[in-house]
Amino acid sequence: MERKIDRTDIVREGMQLLNQAELEGVTLKALAERLGIKSPSLYNHFKNREELLGILAEASLANFYQALFSAKNTEEPIKNIRLMADAYLTFALDYPSQYILVQNPNYWRSKEAVEISNQIVSLVQDELQNFSLSPxxxxxxxxxxxxxxxxxxxxxxxxxxxxxxSIEKSFTFGLDLILTGLIEEREK
Known part of the structure; x- marks a missing residue:
């Protein structure tokens, strides 16, 4: 008898699979093996692999948002943008398959995924309020x-x-140029 699974099990095991394999390795068969069930049982929870990737994209977006949100820890907008940029790069390097899902709206199948994406953009926009930029x-x-x-x-x-x-020095150099431009724009 197969064990009973729910969306929480699917997301947990799917995210672990996503973090261990490249995106191409996230298959219904591989997920079913991780869950200890037969592949057809997964069709009770979603239609196909694309829908599974949509579920994982939503979870990846939430993880990405949390990484950026947690990085902010100061009242200085420039410093917060720098901290979020560092968190961005760290997330992309530590979770490359999640990052692919985060960056490709074709995987965002739910309105929740789109909303999380908008919240991610708002994190930066909130820091820009002090610069009096036009919309x-x-x-x-x-x-x-x-x-x-x-x-x-x-x-x-x-x-x-x-x-x-040093790649790290190159990253900082480029970010400094962008942030210097932002500061100069505020001073106009």
Missing amino acids: EKEIHFVRLLRAYLDGFSSFSNREAFKLPV
Whole structure:
């Protein structure tokens, strides 16, 4: 007799599988084996692998939000943005498969996933309130920061930085340039 499973079991084991395997390794068969059940039993909980990945994307977004939110610990907006940027890179490097789900809206199948994504953007927007940017410039800054962090994270995950200079120093250098631009924009 198979054991009874629920969404909590699926998310817990699915996230462990996601963290141990590349995204391609997250299959219904692999998850069923982890849960000690037969693959067809999973269809009682979701339709297909894409729906499973949607469930895992929502959990990944929540984990990502928590990592960024927990990084903020000061009243200084620039320092908080820097701390969140560090947390962003750490999350992307420590949980590369979760990071793929976080960065690809095609996996966000629930309104909760979209809401968490909006909360992530709001974390940065909250820090920008002290800079009196126009709404348009605020969006430009959020996009610039996200593009920088995603690019740096993606290159780091692929081990594409081969030049003999500290990757950490390069990350800080680029972030400093972006934040200097933000400070200069406030002073205009």
